[in-house]
Amino acid sequence: xxxxxxxxxxxxxxxxxxxxxxxxxxxxxxxxxxxxxxxxxxxxxxxxxxxxxxxxxxxxxxxxxxxxxxxxxxxxxxxxxxxxxxxxxxxxxxxxxxxxxxxxxxxxxxxxxxxxxxxxxxxxxxxxxxxxxxxxxxxxxxxxxxxxxxxxxxxxxxxxxxxxxxxxxxxxxxxxxxxxxxxxxxxxxxxxxxxxxxxxxxxxxxxxxxxxxxxxxxxxxxxxxxxxxxxxxxxxxxxxxxxxxxxxxxxxxxxxxxxxxxxxxxxxxxxxxxxxxxxxxxxxxxxxxxxxxxxxxxxxxxxxxxxxxxxxxxxxxxxxxxxxxxxxxxxxxxxxxxxxxxxxxxxxxxxxxxxxxxxxxxxxxxxxxxxxxxxxxxxxxxxxxxxxxxxxxxxxxxxxxxxxxxxxxxxxxxxxxxxxxxxxxxxxxxxxxxxxxxxxxxxxxxxxxxxxxxxxxxxxxx
Amino acid sequence: xxxxxxxxxxxxxxxxxxxxxxxxxxxxxxxxxxxxxxxxxxxxxxxxxxxxxxxxxxxxxxxxxxxxxxxxxxxxxxxxxxxxxxxxxxxxxxxxxxxxxxxxxxxxxxxxxxxxxxxxxxxxxxxxxxxxxxxxxxxxxxxxxxxxxxxxxxxxxxxxxxxxxxxxxxxxxxxxxxxxxxxxxxxxxxxxxxxxxxxxxxxxxxxxxxxxxxxxxxxxxxxxxxxxxxxxxxxxxxxxxxxxxxxxxxxxxxxxxxxxxxxxxxxxxxxxxxxxxxxxxxxxxxxxxxxxxxxxxxxxxxxxxxxxxxxxxxxxxxxxxxxxxxxxxxxxxxxxxxxxxxxxxxxxxxxxxxxxxxxxxxxxxxxxxxxxxxxxxxxxxxxxxxxxxxxxxxxxxx
Numbered sequence: 001x002x003x004x005x006x007x008x009x010x011x012x013x014x015x016x017x018x019x020x021x022x023x024x025x026x027x028x029x030x031x032x033x034x035x036x037x038x039x040x041x042x043x044x045x046x047x048x049x050x051x052x053x054x055x056x057x058x059x060x061x062x063x064x065x066x067x068x069x070x071x072x073x074x075x076x077x078x079x080x081x082x083x084x085x086x087x088x089x090x091x092x093x094x095x096x097x098x099x100x101x102x103x104x105x106x107x108x109x110x111x112x113x114x115x116x117x118x119x120x121x122x123x124x125x126x127x128x129x130x131x132x133x134x135x136x137x138x139x140x141x142x143x144x145x146x147x148x149x150x151x152x153x154x155x156x157x158x159x160x161x162x163x164x165x166x167x168x169x170x171x172x173x174x175x176x177x178x179x180x181x182x183x184x185x186x187x188x189x190x191x192x193x194x195x196x197x198x199x200x201x202x203x204x205x206x207x208x209x210x211x212x213x214x215x216x217x218x219x220x221x222x223x224x225x226x227x228x229x230x231x232x233x234x235x236x237x238x239x240x241x242x243x244x245x246x247x248x249x250x251x252x253x254x255x256x257x258x259x260x261x262x263x264x265x266x267x268x269x270x271x272x273x274x275x276x277x278x279x280x281x282x283x284x285x286x287x288x289x290x291x292x293x294x295x296x297x298x299x300x301x302x303x304x305x306x307x308x309x310x311x312x313x314x315x316x317x318x319x320x321x322x323x324x325x326x327x328x329x330x331x332x333x334x335x336x337x338x339x340x341x342x343x344x345x346x347x348x349x350x351x352x353x354x355x356x357x358x359x360x361x362x363x364x365x366x367x368x369x370x371x372x373x374x375x376x377x378x379x380x381x382x383x384x385x386x387x388x389x390x391x392x393x394x395x396x397x398x399x400x401x402x403x404x405x406x407x408x409x410x411x412x413x414x415x416x417x418x419x420x421x422x423x424x425x426x427x428x429x430x431x432x433x434x435x436x437x438x439x440x441x442x443x444x445x446x447x448x449x450x451x452x453x454x455x456x457x458x459x460x461x462x
Numbered sequence: 463x464x465x466x467x468x469x470x471x472x473x474x475x476x477x478x479x480x481x482x483x484x485x486x487x488x489x490x491x492x493x494x495x496x497x498x499x500x501x502x503x504x505x506x507x508x509x510x511x512x513x514x515x516x517x518x519x520x521x522x523x524x525x526x527x528x529x530x531x532x533x534x535x536x537x538x539x540x541x542x543x544x545x546x547x548x549x550x551x552x553x554x555x556x557x558x559x560x561x562x563x564x565x566x567x568x569x570x571x572x573x574x575x576x577x578x579x580x581x582x583x584x585x586x587x588x589x590x591x592x593x594x595x596x597x598x599x600x601x602x603x604x605x606x607x608x609x610x611x612x613x614x615x616x617x618x619x620x621x622x623x624x625x626x627x628x629x630x631x632x633x634x635x636x637x638x639x640x641x642x643x644x645x646x647x648x649x650x651x652x653x654x655x656x657x658x659x660x661x662x663x664x665x666x667x668x669x670x671x672x673x674x675x676x677x678x679x680x681x682x683x684x685x686x687x688x689x690x691x692x693x694x695x696x697x698x699x700x701x702x703x704x705x706x707x708x709x710x711x712x713x714x715x716x717x718x719x720x721x722x723x724x725x726x727x728x729x730x731x732x733x734x735x736x737x738x739x740x741x742x743x744x745x746x747x748x749x750x751x752x753x754x755x756x757x758x759x760x761x762x763x764x765x766x767x768x769x770x771x772x773x774x775x776x777x778x779x780x781x782x783x784x785x786x787x788x789x790x791x792x793x794x795x796x797x798x799x800x801x802x803x804x805x806x807x808x809x810x811x812x813x814x815x816x817x818x819x820x821x822x823x824x825x826x827x828x829x830x831x832x833x834x835x836x837x838x839x840x841x842x843x844x845x846x847x848x849x850x851x852x853x854x855x856x857x858x859x860x
Contacts, residue, residue, distance in 0.1 A: 020707035024693040028766020038697040039622035040764030044739060046626045046840045051740035053839075 092157075099154040103147055104421050108346060110147070111442040114140050115352030118445040122359035144442050149284065155423065156287040162425055163204040163292050167315040170233065170240065171198040173209055178231055181216045189225040197233035199240050200315035207288045208312070211296070214281045215244035215308040222248035222306075243309040250302040259298070260286040335452055336361025339383075341376060343367050343399060344390040344419070353388065356445060362452075369393065370402055383412055386455050391420035391427065400430065415455040419443060485569035485673060486797050486852065487512075488829050490551035492559040496523050499560050500531035507536075507564040514572040516611075516667065516799075517543035517562035517654070518550075518831035521644035525652060525659045528560075533657050539564075542574045542665050543654040544613040547643025547804035548832030554820030555807060557645065563799065563829055569855075571606075571670040576655040578663035580620035588624075588631035595668040609677050609850055611667040611799070612639030616651040616834030618662050619700055621842035622762045628666065629840020635668075636677035637840060638848045640801030640833030641760075646727055648749065651834065674792040674853035679838040681846040682780040683734060683772040685743055688717055690735065690769045700759045701752070705769070709755035714748070717771060725751045731808040734845050735769040745772060747805055747835075747844035760835050761842045774809060778822050781847060785826055792853035797827045800849035804832035809845075 031041070117137045125133065155161050178194040185192035212231075219229045227247040234241045251259060260282045289296040289310060300306040340362045342353045350366040357364045365380065367373040387406075389399035403416055416436040420427065423440065431438045437451050489506035491499040499519075507515060515536055519528060525545070532541055549556040565572055573595040577583055596608075610632055614621050621641060629637065642651040652659040690713055694704035705713035711722040718733040725748075736743040746769065749758040763769070789795055800823070810819040828849070836848040 017707040020693050020704075021691045024691055024707075024766045025768075026766075028764070031766070038764060039619070039700075039762035040697055040767065042626045043622040043744075043762050043842060044764070046622070046629060047739040047742070047744060049629075050839050050841055051742065 096154050096157060099150065103151040103154075106147055107144075107421055107441045108349070110140065110144055112346070112348040112352040114144065114442055114445065115349070115356045119352070119355035119359050122356075148442070149281070153284055153287070156284065156291070161207075161288075161291070161423065163207060164425070164428075165202055165204055167200055167202045167319045168205055169198050170201050170242070170312075171196050173205060173212075174231065174233070174242070177209065177212055177216065181220065181229075181231070184216075184220050185229060188220055188223075190220060190223050191226075191228045193228065193230040193232075195230070195232035197235070197240065199233070199235060200319070201240060201312045202315045202319065203292055203294065203312050207292060208294075208310070211285050211288055211294075211310055212242060212244070214285050215310075218281065218308070219244050219246035219248065219306075222246060224248070227305075239311050239313055241309050241311045243307055245305060245307045247305040250304055250306055251298070251300040252302060253300075256298060256300065260296075334361070335449065335456070337363070338385045338452070338456060339363045339365075340386050340388060340452070341365050341367065341373075341384040342388045343373060343393075343402060344388075345369060345393045346390070349390070356448075360449065370397070370405070373402060373406060377406070377409070383410060383414060385459060386415045386417060386452055388417045388419060388452075391418050391422060400434070400436075403436075415459045417448075417451055417455060484796070485566045487564035487566070488552050488562070488797065488827075489564070490549070490553070490556065490559060490561040492556060494522075494558065496528035497531040497534075499523070500528070500535045503532075503560065503562050504535035507562060509564060509566070511567050512539045513565045513567035513570050514540045514542065514574070514667075515562050515564050516572070517541065517560055518546045519543060519560040520549065520558045521545040521642075521647065521650045521652070522558050523560070529654065529658050532654075540572070540574065541654060541657070542572075542613070542667055544615075544640075544642035544665070544831070545644055545650070545652045545659075546831035547616075547645050547834060548807055550800055550802060550823055550828050550830040550832070552824060552827070552829065554822075554824035555816065561829055561831070563797075565669075569672050572667055573670075574655060574665055574667045576653075576660065576663055576665055577624060578660055580615075580618050580624050580662055580664060583620075583624045583627055585627045585630050588627035591666060592628070592631040592668070595666065603672065606670050606672050607675070608635045608668055608670050609675060610635055610637040610639075611669060611850075612637065612664060612837050613653045613667075614639070614641040614664040614835075614837070615653055615661050616641035616643050617648060618651075618664070619698065619762075620662075620664075621835060621837065624664060625837055625840045625842055632840070636675075636850075637837065638677050638679065638801065638850060639837035640831060640848070641835035641837070641842075643804055643832060643834045646804070669850075671852070673796065673855040675850050676788045676792050676853075677838075677848075677850045678784060678788060679836070679843075679846055679848040680780055680784040681745065681843075682775045682777045683736060683743060683745060683845070684775055685736070685738070686771040686773050688771040690714065690717060690771075692763055692765055692767050692769065695763055695765045697762060697764055700749075700762055701756050702759060702763055703754070703756035705757075710757040711751045711755040714757060722751060722755055727805070728808050728812050731805040731845070732774065732812055734772045734774070734805070736772045737763075737767050738770055743770060743772065744841070744843050745845040747803070760844050777806060777810060778815070778819060781822070784847075785851065788851045792851065794854050795827065796852045796854045797829060798849055798851045800828040800830035800847060801833045801836045802828075802830060802847050802849075803836055803845045804834065805845045806847065807832050 117133060117140060120133050121130075121137060174194070174196065178192075182192050182194070216229070216231065223229055223246045229247075230243070230245040232243055232245075234243060285296060295311045296309070298306060298308050340357055342350055342357075342364060344350050344353070344366070345368050347368060350368060354364045354366055365376050365384070367376050387403060389403055391399045393399055393402070399418060403414070407413060416434070417439055418431050418436050419439050419441060421441040428438060437455060439448060439451055487507050487509060489503045491502035493499040493502055503517070517532070543562075549559050549561045551559065551561045575591050575595055577591065610628070612625065612628065614624070642653055644650045652661055653663050653665045654660070655663070655665045690705040692702055692705060693707045695702045702710045704710055711725060714735070715722045715725055718729070720729065730748040734745045734747060736745040746763050747760045749760050751757060785795075785798070802823075807816070807819070810816050830849060835842055835844055836846045838846070838848045
């Protein structure tokens with residue numbers, strides 16, 4: 001009994017103790033984390049705050065790390081992109097160089113082949129052979145055209161060609177073009193209309209001529225026999241719009257944007273038997289127009305026809321057209337009897353030139369280097385009427401230097417025609433400054449003849 | 463010409479001196495005579511470019527005399543400090559001595575303020591005080607950063623409320639500090655400000671520096687399963703009369719397998735109690751056993767709070783991990799200003815690791831004192847090590 005009472009007593013005490021603990025905990029829980037001003041509550045609140053700050057800091061640190069990671073990823077990608085861009089630019093540059101080199105190497109033999117075939121055409125041949133020779137000549141002309149187109153586009157891409165602005169009367173150019181394409185139109189049985197316009201404009205004559213030639217060639221190519229092609233101008237405030245209209249099949253609206261891209265061609269008029277081109281013409285036009293900052297536009301209506309136009313700035317006030325003597329309008333002088341010296345390090349070119357010039361009745365002597373020239377000088381009794389010089393002789397030797405030497409030795413200023421594949425501004429300016437004529441490779445026989453005639457005329461006018 | 467050369471030489475000499483002088487100078491003296499001790503400190507710390515000297519001294523010194531001596535030798539240099547329960551000197555643990563840090567003004571600017579009295583110090587006062595410290599006349603440099611150091615009278619029992627107010631005012635400025643001790647006498651703890659020692663007071667020092675730094679806290683405790691519920695406590699005196707509805711000393715002694723008569727500071731150091739708040743445990747150290755078997759604590763304990771028995775782990779290993787982690791962030795350390803709970807020193811003495819710990823602290827160039835409580839981020843805790851590691855930073859020619 002006593003033991004049980006003791007046990008009971010112990011349990012009562014234990015119960016009271018537990019009650020008290022319970023009571024303390026209840027009080028504590030009910031006080032919660034309210035705004036108590038007791039030191040311990042204050043400590044608890046500070047600890048809770050510290051805990052929150054720690055959690056937030058961890059979160060933010062994590063986020064910050066993620067962002068830093070993202071930034072470094074982006075930087076790395078940016079680096080890769082930059083590298084890739086540099087690689088691409090490098091590749092593009094080497095492509096351009098390759099094209100320039102290949103085209104130069106291809107143009108040399110092609111040049112020779114053209115000279116040979118031209119010489120051959122001048123020979124009295126029987127009809128069958130004449131036909132074959134003409135075909136060869138045409139094929140070579142096509143190859144030359146394609147090649148020069150490719151070279152042009154690569155040059156435009158590489159930024160080698162720079163506009164050479166001058167002020168001239170638009171009519172000077174358009175008259176020539178009209179005359180040229182009136183012939184073509186006639187042979188294609190297309191009606192050609194030309195409305196002249198004599199405003200002075202400021203642009204690069206040669207680039208503009210190429211743009212318009214392209215428009216006209218396209219118009220001729222796509223216009224069926226019996227159709228019409230019109231070349232005309234429209235003057236607006238401060239500008240003049242040169243337009244080429246045709247009555248061809250027109251261009252579907254969804255293809256309008258595409259035609260200025262490379263290798264894009266529409267089906268040409270099947271009636272036009274002779275059709276060449278890689279679909280690069282308008283791509284070149286686009287590049288040239290962009291370089292000149294002349295807007296090019298096209299409007300078209302299916303089954304009705306198309307209009308291509310280029311907008312040029314008028315010449316600034318007070319600037320007057322330079323007096324030009326258009327080469328194509330020169331009177332045709334006889335070349336026969338003219339003494340011409342050809343200086344070219346390529347033997348086959350020398351031979352080709354010799355044959356061709358012979359057929360025109362010229363007396364030709366050739367030299368391949370400075371020593372050869374000296375030899376001619378010592379052998380010949382008279383100086384030539386015209387000196388035809390390749391600009392780039394063997395490595396490091398400029399044809400211009402040789403000419404200068406010759407003139408110093410003889411004390412005579414000879415009419416000089418410089419032949420080159422180098423389209424640089426610098427050379428052009430230098431040749432112009434010395435009063436020489438420039439002819440680019442591949443040499444077109446007709447152009448060669450015109451220039452020779454021009455030089456001889458100037459010489460005789462003196 | 464000759465005079466000019468001389469002048470240049472003098473200027474060059476001055477430059478060379480300030481270049482070779484380190485950003486923080488340290489000095490210690492174990493001389494018992496306050497004047498001798500002060501002279502010894504000044505001999506090492508003497509430098510024209512001191513921004514402020516912070517010192518920690520044993521409460522054994524005749525404090526009015528020490529104040530007079532320090533004011534004499536450091537005339538013109540502002541002084542801040544407090545009494546200790548042991549000093550952390552360049553040679554490790556020391557007792558009955560004084561240790562001091564001199565801060566070079568090319569790298570530091572320290573502003574200090576006294577809080578006295580401590581009761582009634584609330585957020586409004588805290589904000590005013592911190593704003594005053596921030597508005598220093600020192601030309602503010604964009605890349606200099608702040609941290610705050612608090613020194614409290616360790617027997618004021620006011621740390622929690624004042625620290626909470628300061629913490630709110632400090633915002634994101636890192637903060638640490640310690641409560642002044644008196645070698646376990648529990649009678650005579652002081653803080654030093656403006657040329658004199660004060661009780662029922664605290665000193666707040668706002669440190670602005672160009673050097674990299676990291677304010678940290680660490681402890682080496684793991685929780686055990688046993689718990690005690692505080693069933694009676696006086697929050698203002700930090701006195702707990704009952705644990706688990708029993709006299710507090712009895713309940714605690716039984717928990718650790720002893721009798722109330724056997725309870726001493728060494729035992730408290732080896733068998734700490736902590737409250738768990740959130741995920742963290744905060745040690746509440748027992749200060750003493752009263753005759754009525756109630757327990758006084760070094761920091762606030764509330765009725766209804768649950769105390770968990772803690773098991774100390776390897777102290778130095780924990781500290782080593784903490785410090786090397788900081789070094790990986792801020793580079794090679796210059797010096798560490800540390801507030802080390804005096805119970806930790808007792809613990810290492812009990813375990814016979816005093817020399818080892820002392821050598822470790824000396825090796826890591828920890829200068830500071832043994833506290834009656836540590837402050838970190840506005841919290842008042844016990845049996846921790848808190849402080850700031852100052853990095854060397856870039857070698858800068860000023």
